[in-house]
Amino acid sequence: xxxxxxxxxxxxxxxxxxxxxxxxxxxxxxxxxxxxxxxxxxxxxxxxxxxxxxxxxxxxxxxxxxxxxxxxxxxxxxxxxxxxxxxxxxxxxxxxxxxxxxxxxxxxxxxxxxxxxxxxxxxxxxxxxxxxxxxxxxxxxxxxxxxxxxxxxxxxxxxxxxxxxxxxxxxxxxxxxxxxxxxxxxxxxxxxxxxxxxxxxxxxxxxxxxxxxxxxxxxxxxxxxxxxxxxxxxxxxxxxxxxxxxxxxxxxxxxxxxxxxxxxxxxxxxxxxxxxxx
Amino acid sequence: xxxxxxxxxxxxxxxxxxxxxxxxxxxxxxxxxxxxxxxxxxxxxxxxxxxxxxxxxxxxxxxxxxxxxxxxxxxxxxxxxxxxxxxxxxxxxxxxxxxxxxxxxxxxxxxxxxxxxxxxxxxxxxxxxxxxxxxxxxxxxxxxxxxxxxxxxxxxxxxxxxxxxxxxxxxxxxxxxxxxxxxxxxxxxxxxxxxxxxxxxxxxxxxxxxxxxxxxxxxxxxxxxxxxxxxxxxxxxxxxxxxxxxxxxxxxxxxxxxxxxxxxxxxxxxxxxxxxxxxxxxxxxxxxxxxxxxxxxxxxxxxxxxx
Numbered sequence: 001x002x003x004x005x006x007x008x009x010x011x012x013x014x015x016x017x018x019x020x021x022x023x024x025x026x027x028x029x030x031x032x033x034x035x036x037x038x039x040x041x042x043x044x045x046x047x048x049x050x051x052x053x054x055x056x057x058x059x060x061x062x063x064x065x066x067x068x069x070x071x072x073x074x075x076x077x078x079x080x081x082x083x084x085x086x087x088x089x090x091x092x093x094x095x096x097x098x099x100x101x102x103x104x105x106x107x108x109x110x111x112x113x114x115x116x117x118x119x120x121x122x123x124x125x126x127x128x129x130x131x132x133x134x135x136x137x138x139x140x141x142x143x144x145x146x147x148x149x150x151x152x153x154x155x156x157x158x159x160x161x162x163x164x165x166x167x168x169x170x171x172x173x174x175x176x177x178x179x180x181x182x183x184x185x186x187x188x189x190x191x192x193x194x195x196x197x198x199x200x201x202x203x204x205x206x207x208x209x210x211x212x213x214x215x216x217x218x219x220x221x222x223x224x225x226x227x228x229x230x231x232x233x234x235x236x237x238x239x240x241x242x243x244x245x246x247x248x249x250x251x252x253x254x255x256x257x258x259x260x261x262x263x264x265x266x267x268x269x270x271x272x273x274x275x276x277x278x
Numbered sequence: 279x280x281x282x283x284x285x286x287x288x289x290x291x292x293x294x295x296x297x298x299x300x301x302x303x304x305x306x307x308x309x310x311x312x313x314x315x316x317x318x319x320x321x322x323x324x325x326x327x328x329x330x331x332x333x334x335x336x337x338x339x340x341x342x343x344x345x346x347x348x349x350x351x352x353x354x355x356x357x358x359x360x361x362x363x364x365x366x367x368x369x370x371x372x373x374x375x376x377x378x379x380x381x382x383x384x385x386x387x388x389x390x391x392x393x394x395x396x397x398x399x400x401x402x403x404x405x406x407x408x409x410x411x412x413x414x415x416x417x418x419x420x421x422x423x424x425x426x427x428x429x430x431x432x433x434x435x436x437x438x439x440x441x442x443x444x445x446x447x448x449x450x451x452x453x454x455x456x457x458x459x460x461x462x463x464x465x466x467x468x469x470x471x472x473x474x475x476x477x478x479x480x481x482x483x484x485x486x487x488x489x490x491x492x493x494x495x496x497x498x499x500x501x502x503x504x505x506x507x508x509x510x511x512x513x514x515x516x517x518x519x520x521x522x523x524x525x526x527x528x529x530x531x532x533x534x535x536x537x538x539x540x541x542x543x544x545x546x547x548x549x550x551x552x553x554x555x556x557x558x559x560x561x562x563x564x565x566x567x568x569x570x571x572x573x574x575x576x577x578x579x580x581x582x583x584x585x
Contacts, residue, residue, distance in 0.1 A: 007380050014371050098367030102426070105331040106384040107357035275334035 001119075004112055008090075008120035017089065021082035021128055025075065029135040032071050033143060036062065040144075064141030065149040065164050069240060071136040076175065076234070079128065080182040080207055086124055087186030088199030090117045091271070095194035095278040104276050114191075114271045118264055121187060125179045129172050137168055151240045159242060170244070171236040174253055178233040181256045182207065184263035185229075191267040194278050229259040281308040282345070284434055284466045285330065289339035292325050292490075299325040301490040302339070307468055307483075312460045314477030314484030314498065315470040316576070322490035323470045324364055327438050330468075331361055343434070357386065360432035362440055366423025370412035374403055374422055377411060378429055387430025397425040402451070416443035424455065435459060436468045441476060449476070456480050474576045486576060507546045511556075512539050512565035519561050528552060 012018050036043060040062035091114075094100045103113060149159045159167070185206060189199035210230035213221055225231050232252035238245055285307035292300040300322040307313045317323050328334045330341055332352050341348040343355045368377045375394060382389035398404045401421035411419065420443055427435055437456070441449040457480055459465040471477050477484050478498060485495040494501060513519040516538045523532060523542070531542040544552070546568055556563050 003383055007383060010376075010380070011369060011372070014369075097370065098365070099369060101333060101363045101367065102381060103384070104333055105356060105359070105361055105363065106381065107353045107355075107386060108384055109353060273335075276328065277334065 001112060001116060004108065004116035005120050005123070008116050009123060012086065012090075012120060012124060015089075017085055018124065020085055021079070022131055024082055025079070025128070025132050026135060028075060028078075029071055029132070029139070032074065033067060033140060036067055036070070037143065040067075061147065061150055062144060063147035063149070064137065064144045065146060065159075065161075065168075067140040067144055068133075068137040068168065069149065069151060071140075072132075072171065072175070072236065075132070076236070077211070079132070079179060080233075081204055083125060083128065083179055083183050084186035084200050084203040084207075087121055087183040088190050088203055089196040090121055090187060091190040091267075092193050092196040092199050093190075095276075096196060098278055100276050100278050110272050111268065114268050118184075118187060118267070121183050122180055125183050126176055129176050129179065133168070133172050149240075157240065157242050159240070167239040167244070170249075171239040174239070174249065175236040177253050177256045177260075178229070178235060181229050181233075181260045181263070184260045184267075188263040188267040188270075191270045191274070227255065229256055232256050281310065283307070283342070284309050284311070284344060285313075285468060286342040286345075287326070287330075287339065288342075290326065290329060290336055290341065291338035292322075292329060292334065293337045299490050300329070300336075303487065303490065303492060305485050305492070305495065307466060309466055310460065310464060311483055312456060312467045312469060312481045314481030315468060315487070316472065316474060316477050316484055317470075317487040317493075318472055321472075321488045323472075323487065324438055325490075326487075327361070327363055327436055327468075327470060330436065331359070331363060332356070333363065357430070358433045359436060360427035360430065360434070361436040361438070362420075362423040362427050363436075363438050365416070365442070366419050366426070368411040368419065368422060368426075371410060373408050373410055374398065374414070374425075375407040377422065378426055381426045382429045385430040389429075393429070397429050400428070400455070401425045417445065417448050420444055420452075421448070424452065428459075432465070434466045434468065436470075438470045439472070440469070441471070441473070453480050506543060508533065508569045509542045509544055509546075509549055509552070510539060510565070510567045510569060511542065511552075511563060513556065514538065514562040514564070516540060518559075519556060522556065522559050522561065523552075526555060 044061050094103060104110065146161055148161055149164050151157045151159065182203070186199050186203035189202045190196070193199060207230060210228050214225055214228050214231040232255050235249055235252035235256070238249050238252075283306050285305070287303055287305050290300055290303040291298070303322070303326060315323055315326070325334065329336050330343065330348070332348060343351075344358060346355060348355055368374075369380070372380070375398070378394045378397065379389050382394065387393075395404060395407065398407050401424050403418060403421055403425065406414070406418070411422065414422065420440065424437075424440065427437070435456075440456075441452050444452060453476070456467055456469065460467055460480075467480075469477065469481060481498050483495075483497050484501065486493045511519070516535060519540060520532065520535065523529060523540075528542065528544060528548070531544045532540060533543045534541040542552070549566065549568060553563055553566055
């Protein structure tokens, strides 16, 4: 299996589309960092305007932690769209290129073929998150330095400098779980068709529809909302509340993992039954 | 003692909704055979091969390879098979060498540089080993397809139209390679083609299928070197020629008449005597063309595909 995963990774990283996500994240992160480098103080003043009457703000508030958090907030909705570019291509791309025939006539089971692709895809997702962490957190800390972190979600929280890194580690880990669910969805669509464009567009459409459904405050949707994976995709932000509500984190991670398992299981069933006609 | 059966298809059937692509196909291929699998386009050849390689599932019937049911022994059986299915497609963004290395690794064969280069040398692509496959012509991809099929030293080689897209020299090289693999290496070769001449040149046994069913089966010698042929004779006076033939030992041979052309089914050794008989009786013979009946039959079904 390890050989198969390595082969899948080699194939994946020889395709230029694999780098679109990395380039996009790199580009956007640098833009955000540059903007905040130039106008960061104005942003902090605006964000803390209402507090200035009661509190005295001191120290380096515009630090690497805050910027990494802002970048995560800003990009997390868009990263799924970059993930599906690769996920949607993993199986359908083989069909389009005609290489399914070469692959499926080898002496390996279809389970191993599919699972190695699925795991390689997840490694890609991890690589993407590591890249995001390196650029948004690593570079920001180097450029802006460290300090206490101020967060604005659901009220203002100020986290001590020594109390932040583990939160980022947790946030990136659960971010992987939610992006893995998105990847699995595109992987499922990829097993259904023989052209990579279809799964990419379909995955994007499903994500957009589910995000809208998750956001609409209508009674009838409230009952289904807890079961939509998009409702739980922002679970990473819970690591920046104090104290962290681990019950909610666990609930969200469970919903996301169940979705991932269902998408993977369905893809496996379809792939095992599939007649390779391409 | 009967030779070991390498491929055994019994009652093999594949239906796609209302279309029956393969219908109750039976065939046996023995160890060491170069087996010609002949039929016009759309006859069901590739569908049969896809079923033999577990790319698609049969609707009915059984497939045994190396004496074992394919379903239950898929991985074990596929390890002994090298194949080209229709056109060989590769990862275009990888080099020829990398493609072979990847496919060889998945097959569990020897993927040493020496072995890969040996295969590329065999198919005449050694100098292009580091070129991306997207720069290859169709013929070069076909050669690379052969290399990947042979890389893990399989016992059975399944080739689906391996000469498609090759120039005459390339076609000859593939034929020579197949003969070499069969004679020198003892490989069993299952060769699908829609070109009778190609099969005739290299196969020991053959089957012709059309519309998914078996039409003719036997040894190539039996089927193509038959003494009984169709002779087409163009004469100046067909009425008189018919009268003469009806009064001769060949009176049962007349099969058909089209104007001044007669078609006789006869032993090819008697062609000279018939010609002499007609000429001596003042019949001018302007053409005498022997056609093997199988060839004619095959031509007919092949022509039919375009109608």
